[in-house]
Structure formats: structure tokens, C-alpha cells
Amino acid sequence: MNQTSSEAIKELLYKMADDLLIIGHRNSEWTGLGPILEEDISFSSMAQDKIGQAQALYQLLNDLGEQEPDTVAFTRNANQFHNAQLVELPNGEYDFSLVRHFLYDHADQLRFEALANSSYEPLAKVARKVKGELKYHVFHANTWMVKLGSANEESHNRMQAAFNEAWNYALGMFEKSSFEDQLIAEGVFEGEETLQEKWLANITPYLIKAGIEIPASTSWNPVFGGRIGNHTANLSPLVEEMSEVFRFDPTAEW
Amino acid sequence: MYGNAYIDPNEKANLILAEEDPQKLAEFEARIDRGEKIEPKDWMPKEYRKQLIRMIEQHAHSEIIGALPEGTWITRAPGFKRKLALMAKVQDEVGHAQLLYSAAETLGKSREAMINDLITGKSKYSNVFNYPAFTWADACVIAWLIDAGAIINQVANAKGSYGPYCRALDRICTEESFHLKYGHDNVVTLATGSSIQRDMVQGALIRWWPPIMHFFGPSDKISQHTEILMKWKVKMASNDDMRQQFLDMYVPKIWDLGLSIPDPLLKKNTATNKWEYTEPDWDEFKRVINGDGPCNAERLAVRRHAEEHGRWVREALNNVGSKYIVPLA
Ligand SMILES: [Fe+2]
Ligand SMILES: [Fe+2]
Numbered sequence: 001m002n003q004t005s006s007e008a009i010k011e012l013l014y015k016m017a018d019d020l021l022i023i024g025h026r027n028s029e030w031t032g033l034g035p036i037l038e039e040d041i042s043f044s045s046m047a048q049d050k051i052g053q054a055q056a057l058y059q060l061l062n063d064l065g066e067q068e069p070d071t072v073a074f075t076r077n078a079n080q081f082h083n084a085q086l087v088e089l090p091n092g093e094y095d096f097s098l099v100r101h102f103l104y105d106h107a108d109q110l111r112f113e114a115l116a117n118s119s120y121e122p123l124a125k126v127a128r129k130v131k132g133e134l135k136y137h138v139f140h141a142n143t144w145m146v147k148l149g150s151a152n153e154e155s156h157n158r159m160q161a162a163f164n165e166a167w168n169y170a171l172g173m174f175e176k177s178s179f180e181d182q183l184i185a186e187g188v189f190e191g192e193e194t195l196q197e198k199w200l201a202n203i204t205p206y207l208i209k210a211g212i213e214i215p216a217s218t219s220w221n222p223v224f225g226g227r228i229g230n231h232t233a234n235l236s237p238l239v240e241e242m243s244e245v246f247r248f249d250p251t252a253e254w
Numbered sequence: 255m256y257g258n259a260y261i262d263p264n265e266k267a268n269l270i271l272a273e274e275d276p277q278k279l280a281e282f283e284a285r286i287d288r289g290e291k292i293e294p295k296d297w298m299p300k301e302y303r304k305q306l307i308r309m310i311e312q313h314a315h316s317e318i319i320g321a322l323p324e325g326t327w328i329t330r331a332p333g334f335k336r337k338l339a340l341m342a343k344v345q346d347e348v349g350h351a352q353l354l355y356s357a358a359e360t361l362g363k364s365r366e367a368m369i370n371d372l373i374t375g376k377s378k379y380s381n382v383f384n385y386p387a388f389t390w391a392d393a394c395v396i397a398w399l400i401d402a403g404a405i406i407n408q409v410a411n412a413k414g415s416y417g418p419y420c421r422a423l424d425r426i427c428t429e430e431s432f433h434l435k436y437g438h439d440n441v442v443t444l445a446t447g448s449s450i451q452r453d454m455v456q457g458a459l460i461r462w463w464p465p466i467m468h469f470f471g472p473s474d475k476i477s478q479h480t481e482i483l484m485k486w487k488v489k490m491a492s493n494d495d496m497r498q499q500f501l502d503m504y505v506p507k508i509w510d511l512g513l514s515i516p517d518p519l520l521k522k523n524t525a526t527n528k529w530e531y532t533e534p535d536w537d538e539f540k541r542v543i544n545g546d547g548p549c550n551a552e553r554l555a556v557r558r559h560a561e562e563h564g565r566w567v568r569e570a571l572n573n574v575g576s577k578y579i580v581p582l583a
């Protein structure tokens with residue numbers, strides 16, 4: 001692997017790992033607070049998968065010369081994170097969390113499916129394992145999206161409002177990297193544009209079933225910046241909380 | 255995890271028994287004596303049903319309320335290993351609540367009614383969860399020693415007479431043993447770590463010792479009226495016996511780690527083979543269980559918030575059959 005591809009792959013790994021860590025953290029905030037016990041448990045189990053997946057990707061970064069997964073995850077500042085802004089937004093009510101989960105997990109599943117065939121074999125190997133775990137996440141999201149989108153007037157209105165709120169942030173997940181062309185040319189990753197097209201095709205049938213409308217494309221205004229470290233004010237407190245104990249003594253064994 | 259069911263010493267169980275059919279009662283008691291399990295459809299005295307509902311319900315509430323003090327440390331857990339393990343542990347606790355509510359439902363009270371009694375303060379949960387987990391080390395001490403206490407209690411109760419509760423407890427105990435390992439590993443790491451870490455865990459132990467001593471419930475001397483419950487195998491061990499068992503198993507382990515326990519009288523009397531300790535403050539115990547502990551209001555407020563904000567979801571679930579059609583504009 002030449003120098004440039006290594007940088008390109010690192011950037012790809014960082015944004016994926018950071019997405020997973022932050023959404024996993026948000027999912028875990030539902031522990032003890034879910035609308036029904038069964039959903040507490042679902043969000044917790046998804047959170048564990050996400051955080052485990054993040055750890056696996058940070059390990060790949062470590063293999064490429066970056067610091068240990070714990071150091072990378074628990075000592076950086078918010079502006080060093082490459083996650084999309086979508087995942088750092090507060091959980092809000094269950095409607096918003098569920099809509100975000102739906103939009104994010106469909107994209108994530110397609111991303112890992114594509115990466116299962118990546119020319120970068122270590123990533124392809126992880127992706128083949130992760131995409132199996134994601135099946136359940138997407139199934140969970142689809143079920144709830146359809147259920148709550150169509151159950152009654154209140155649930156429908158809530159889901160539509162949450163969807164409108166999340167939409168431009170969701171489009172921001174597909175912010176292109178400066179290494180985009182190279183990653184595509186080298187067969188590492190199919191690229192954000194292709195991913196977004198597939199994503200739209202995948203979510204649409206469920207949205208139709210749920211009776212949820214996608215805003216008119218003329219009004220789309222993707223929220224970019226997360227990939228280069230620009231974040232909303234929500235990320236900094238999250239990162240501080242996450243690293244509060246670890247930073248007490250970063251050299252200690254916890 | 256779980257705290258010993260709190261039994262109001264002013265209740266007169268024996269009065270209620272006078273109303274039962276003596277023959278059925280004798281058969282019921284004979285079955286229990288033979289070690290048979292009572293199943294949901296079997297005849298049982300009203301008092302048996304009532305006490306079991308109260309006990310299983312309290313246990314279930316303790317599991318979900320117990321998820322709160324530990325849950326606040328999930329988002330702060332230091333490092334991937336601890337974060338993943340704590341999430342899995344707290345998830346188990348919520349799963350225990352689910353199992354236990356189902357067991358209690360077999361006796362005729364719905365989950366909804368039980369949760370309603372929890373958030374209105376009508377039913378109790380383990381007193382220990384009305385104390386705050388100030389630091390990461392508090393969460394570690396809880397996971398080790400409170401779960402250890404819970405195991406002693408639950409292993410005993412798993413040999414009780416009500417089938418569905420025993421089966422739920424068997425499953426729960428298997429998971430609790432992982433919690434205990436997780437908690438112990440955490441405490442060992444802190445106790446053998448840097449001086450900051452040692453101080454942290456020593457501080458947590460000092461804070462948690464009184465609630466741990468309270469955990470098994472009032473001393474047998476002041477907690478009467480449990481004979482009938484022991485006879486019916488609803489309650490399987492006396493509070494003091496469980497406390498002795500706990501001290502026997504864990505005090506040496508705590509001392510081995512070089513931690514000190516904030517009770518100058520604590521020692522094992524080699525003549526009686528029993529532990530001696532300063533009698534816990536039972537007035538405080540009563541005060542806290544009746545709502546006046548450091549975190550009672552906060553815990554119930556969180557639970558109430560979750561119930562209220564989740565109501566629309568539960569209502570929508572009841573409505574899934576009738577699909578809502580968005581009106582055409
Ligand atoms: Fe436990
Ligand atoms: Fe438990």
C-alpha cells in the first residue's frame with residue numbers, strides 16, 4: 001500500500017468508526033428510559049454492537065500506525081471526530097431516535113455490504129462480519145418505522161416531524177472525502193454518491209408503507225462538515241462525558 | 255439485582271388465614287412440605303398470592319430502578335472493555351425486570367398496574383438504589399457487592415415454592431454470576447491500581463457499606479411475622495442468616511484487597527462462628543424505604559418521565575391493527 005492510499009483508508013476508517021462510536025453512545029443513553037422494557041433492551045443491544053464495531057475499526061487504524069483504540073476513542077476532542085452531525089444530535093424523543101436509527105442503519109448496512117468486497121482485505125474481513133449484525137438493526141428500524149408511521153394520528157405526525165428534522169442531517173452522512181476518486185479507483189470503496197443512490201432506493205419502500213413523505217428534492221440541503229471536524233454544540237459535552245473517567249488517569253489500567 | 259422484600263411488621267397475616275378452607279389449606283401446605291412447586295392455576299391462599307405478588311413485583315422494580323444508578327456510568331465508562339461490559343450488565347438487569355414482571359403477571363397483576371404502583375410510590379423497591387453512585391468506583395462496588403448480596407438472596411429464593419418465580423430466578427442467577435465477576439474484576443483493578451484509583455474505590459466502599467448492611471432487610475429481632483412466609487417457602491432464609499452468609503463470603507475478600515470497612519466492631523467471633531458488627535441504623539432504613547432517601551424522588555421522577563414520554567408509543571402499539579391513513583391534503 002502506498003502512502004496516499006494509507007491516508008485515504010485511514011480517513012475512511014475514522015469516519016466510519018466515529019459514526020459508530022457516537023451513535024452507539026447515543027443508543028446507550030436509552031438504557032432505563034425506553035418507552036417499553038423491550039425497547040430498552042433493543043437499543044442497548046444495538047449500542048453494544050455499534051461500539052464493538054467501532055472498536056474493531058479503531059483496531060484497524062491501530063494496525064495502520066494510529067494509537068490504541070482506547071486512546072483514540074477516549075482522549076480526542078470533539079473537533080478531532082469525523083462523524084456525521086446526524087449521529088451526535090441528542091436523542092430527543094423516541095420518534096427522533098427511531099428515525100435517525102432508520103436513516104443511519106440503512107446507510108451503514110449498504111456501506112458495510114459494499115466494503116465486504118473492498119480491495120483492502122482487513123476492512124473487507126471486518127465488513128463481512130459486521131453486515132450480519134446489521135441485518136437485525138435494519139429489521140428493527142423497518143418494523144418500528146412502519147408501525148409508528150402508520151399507527152395513529154399522533155404517532156404519524158410525530159414520525160413525520162422527526163423525519164423532516166433529521167433529513168438534511170441524514171444527507172450529510174454522504175459528504176465526500178477528498179480521497180473519494182482514489183478510493184473508488186483503487187477498489188477500496190464504491191464512493192458516497194453511489195451509496196446515497198442505493199440508500200434512497202432502499203428506504204423508499206418502507207417510507208411508503210409507513211406513510212412518511214420524503215421532503216421535495218428542491219428543498220434538500222445536506223448538512224456537511226462533520227467529516228472534517230465541524231460539529232454542532234452537542235458533540236463536545238458528549239465527548240467530555242464519555243472520556244471523563246478515562247482522562248482522570250489515561251495511563252492507568254481501568 | 256435485588257433487595258430483600260420489605261415486609262411491614264404491622265401486618266397480621268394470620269387473621270386472613272382464618273378465612274381459608276382448612277382442607278385446601280392443609281393440602282396446599284402438604285404439597286409445599288413435599289417440595290412440590292405451586293403453579294399459576296393451582297389453588298393457593300389469598301395471603302400467599304398477595305405476598306408473592308408483592309415480593310416478585312418489588313424484585314422487578316429493583317431491577318429497573320437498579321439500572322438507573324449504574325446506567326449513568328455507561329456513558330462514562332473508561333475504555334471499550336468496561337463500556338461494553340457495563341452495557342451488557344445493565345441490559346441484563348432490564349431483562350430481569352421483564353422476566354419478573356411476567357412471573358408476577360401469572361398471579362393476576364398486570365405489568366402496567368405494577369409499573370403504575372411503582373411510579374406513584376405505592377410499591378417499594380430495594381432501598382440501596384435510593385443512594386447515589388457518585389463515582390465510577392461506586393458503580394464498580396455496586397456491581398460487585400450489591401450483586402453479590404442479590405445472588406445470596408436469589409439463590410435461596412430459587413428454591414422457593416412458586417414455580418414461575420423459581421424458574422425466572424434460575425435464569426437470573428446464571429446472569430448474576432457474570433455480573434459478580436465483572437464487578438469483582440473492576441474493584442480489583444481499582445484497588446491494585448494508581449493511588450487515585452485506590453482512593454476512589456475506598457471512598458465508594460465507605461459510602462456503600464451502610465446500604466449493603468441494610469440490603470438484607472431488618473434484623474430478625476425486629477422483623478417478625480415472617481414465619482408463615484418461611485413455612486410456605488415464599489421467604490427462604492432469614493435476613494440475619496443471609497447477612498451472615500454475605501459477610502462470611504465477602505469480608506475476607508475485601509480485606510485481602512487492602513480495603514478497609516467502616517465498622518470498627520466488625521469481626522468474626524470464633525467461638526460462635528458468627529460475624530459481629532455495629533447494628534445498622536434501622537431508623538434510617540425505614541426513613542429511606544418510606545420515601546425519604548437521598549435519591550427516592552429522583553429515581554421515581556426518571557421512571558415517571560420515561561413512562562409519560564413513552565405513552566404515545568405504547569398507545570400506538572395498541573393501535574397497530576387499525577392502520578392510520580394520512581388524509582389527502
Ligand atoms: Fe446483576
Ligand atoms: Fe438482576
